[in-house]
Amino acid sequence: MSNATSLPAARVVLDWRKGQVSDQPAPCVLCGRPALCRSPAKGLPCHKGCAEAWIQDHAHTPHHLARLIAAHTPKGVAW
Numbered sequence: 001m002s003n004a005t006s007l008p009a010a011r012v013v014l015d016w017r018k019g020q021v022s023d024q025p026a027p028c029v030l031c032g033r034p035a036l037c038r039s040p041a042k043g044l045p046c047h048k049g050c051a052e053a054w055i056q057d058h059a060h061t062p063h064h065l066a067r068l069i070a071a072h073t074p075k076g077v078a079w
């Protein structure tokens with residue numbers, strides 16, 4: 001079954017190599033399980049995979065997808 005409003009099924013992959021990591025796990029804002037990663041956008045505890053799935057689910061257009069990916073990629077990552 002196809003959904004005309006959904007984006008292509010391309011998987012979002014964020015580059016969090018320069019992202020913040022805490023030494024204290026805290027509940028992920030998306031799934032609630034302990035996470036060491038911190039979201040580059042807000043500094044909140046968040047798994048990279050959860051952020052990728054959230055972006056995939058919430059992007060409305062390819063342009064919106066690109067903006068979300070940029071907003072959730074740590075500064076200093078060279079493209």
Ligand SMILES: [Zn+2]
Nearest residue numbers: 028031047050
């Ligand atoms: Zn999570």
